[in-house]
Amino acid sequence: MVVSFRRRAGLAAVAGAVTTCMFAPVGLVLAGPLALLGLTLALRGARLPAAAGIGVVFGGVFSFSLLWWMRAVGTDAWIALSLIETAYFLLLGPVVALVQRLPGWPLWVAAAWVSYEELRAGWPFGGFPWGRLAFGVMDTGFAPLLPYLGTAGVGFVVALLGTVTAWVVVRVAELRRTGGNDALRDRRALGGLVAPYVAVGAVVLLAAVRPYEAPSGGEVVEVAAVQGDVPGAGDDVVPVHREVTQNHVESTIELGAAVDAGEEPEPRFVVWPENSTAVDPFLDRRTRTEIDAAVSAVGVPVVVGGMVDAVDDEQVLNQGIVWDPTTGPGDRYAKRHPVPFGEYIPFRNAWFTSVVEDFDLIPRDMLSGVRTTPLDVAGVQVGNAICFDVAYDDGFREQVGAGAEMLTVQTSNAMFIRTHQIDQQFEMTRMRALESGKYLVVAAINGVSGIIRPDGTVAATIDTRTQGVVAGEVVLNDAVSPAMRYGAGIALVLGATTLLAALGGLLRGRIGRRSMTPSGGARSAGAAPDERAEAHDAAGEGPATTTRERVG
Incomplete structure (x- = not known):
C-alpha cells in the first residue's frame, strides 16, 4: 500500500492546527503530543523531497494559526513572519523522516523537535521562539518538570509522549498483520506497548511527588x-x-x-x-x-x-x-x-x-x-x-x-x-x-x-x-534551579543527538539501497526497492521483501 502525498499532507495539516490548540486561548496540553503523533505518522517512510513538502504543510498551518495575533501589526507582517517560521520545517520534515529509519526512533524524533525549537529560537536575526511546547504546560502535570528540565527538557518529554504513541500505532499495525488479534492479546506484546508510557509517566510523576521547592528563608x-x-x-x-x-x-x-x-x-x-x-x-x-x-x-x-x-x-x-x-x-x-x-x-x-x-x-x-x-x-x-x-x-x-x-x-x-x-x-x-x-x-x-x-x-x-x-x-x-544550571546542556545534548541520528538515518538508507541491488549491479524492474520499503513502512506493514531476499 502506497501512502499518497495528499494523504500525508492532509494529516500534517491537521497536526499543525492541533499544535496551535496547545496555547491560549484553547490551552489544551494534550494537543502537543497529538500534534507530534500526526506529524510523525505523516512523515514515516516518506522520501526526503516529499518529507520537506509535508513539513512545510505542517509548519505553514501551525505558524499562520499560532501567529494570527500578528495581524495587529499588519497583515503583511503576519504573512512575512509566518512564512519565515514555516521555512524551518523544510529541514525538520526530512530530519524526522531520516531518524525514523533507526531503532528507538521515538527518542530521536522527539529530540529532533526540540532541536528545531532551539534553532528557531536563535537563528537567524536572533530567532523567534514563540510556540515552544514548554510554553503550553502551565497548570498541567508537566509543569513540575520545568525547574528540573527547563524548556528544552520539558519540550522533549511532551514530544516524546506523542512519538511513543506513533510507535504504538505502528507496532499495533505490525502485530495485527503478523499475528492477527491473537498477537494483541499476548501479555508480552501488550507489556511492550505499555512500557514506554510507564517510563514517561514515571518521569512526570516523580516531579509531581517531589516538586522543586525554592528556598523560603530569604529576605x-x-x-x-x-x-x-x-x-x-x-x-x-x-x-x-x-x-x-x-x-x-x-x-x-x-x-x-x-x-x-x-x-x-x-x-x-x-x-x-x-x-x-x-x-x-x-x-x-x-x-x-x-x-x-x-x-x-x-x-x-x-x-x-x-x-x-x-x-x-x-x-x-x-x-x-x-x-x-x-x-x-x-x-x-x-x-x-x-x-x-x-x-x-x-x-x-x-x-x-x-x-x-x-x-x-x-x-x-x-x-x-x-x-x-x-x-x-x-x-x-x-x-x-x-x-x-x-x-x-x-x-x-x-x-x-x-x-x-x-x-x-x-x-x-x-x-x-x-x-x-x-x-x-x-x-x-x-x-x-x-x-x-x-x-x-x-x-x-x-x-x-x-x-x-x-x-x-x-x-x-x-x-x-x-x-x-x-x-x-x-x-x-x-x-x-537545575533548569537554570543545566538547561543549556540539555538543549545541546538533544541537538547533538539529532545531528548524529540524522546522519545515522542517512547512512542506513544508503546501506539499505545497496543491499537491495543484485550482485550484478542492476535493480529489478518495477518500483525502486527503497520506495517499496518506505511505502510498506509508512502503512505499518513492515519492510517490503527485496529482490535479494526473493532469490535467496
Missing part, C-alpha cells in the same frame, strides 16, 4: 509595579506617549502619598513598564523632570522603562533604568532580543526591504543589549527582561547564574491588547518564574501586570486596560 521585601495604561484605543503608545508617561508619574505619586499616610507599606522599589517613556529621559527635560518628581514622591528607586538614544543617532536602546531618589539614574539593562523587522530592520538598505513601506515606521534600529548580570536595585539583585526577552532562555538563565534573587519583566505589548498574544506572553512569564524558582514581578503598560510566585501561581494582578498599582511581598533567594 522578604515589598515590591510594586505601576500600570499606567494607554489613553484612547489603548493599542498605540506613540501618539499619546507623553500622556502615558504622565499616567505612570501620577500613579507613583499616589502610591507615595498612600505610603506616607500609612495606607500602604513602603515598597523596596517600584517597576515601571517598557515604554513608560518613549523619548530619551536623559535628553528630554520635561520627561526627566516628571520622573524625578515621581521618584522623589515615592522615596525609593524606580526601574523606568525608557527609549535611550545611542551614540549613533540612527540607533536606539530599549532600557530598564534604575532611578534612585537621591543619586538619579544609575544601573541599566538593555533589551537583549529586539524583534527583527519590528524593532530593527536587517539589511535596511537592501532593495527587498526598501520596497516594504511599513518599514518606514521604524526609522531607527534598536541595538541588542549584552548584559548578563542582574541589576542592583535598592540592594536587591534583580534579573530583568524586557517584553519578548521573556520568550528566550538565555537572559534569565545567565542572570540567575550570576546571583539574581528575583526577576522582573517590563513589557509594552499594547499593540496586541485585543489579541491572544497578551495571554500567551503572560503564560511564558509564569513559566519563567516556575522554571527559575524565583518570584517575578511583571509591569505591563496596560496589561497583564502582576506578581508571580516561584511555583508559577499568580499572587496579585490588576485588570488590563486600567491604571493602577499592583504590590505585594516577594521572598528573595539566590538559589540556582
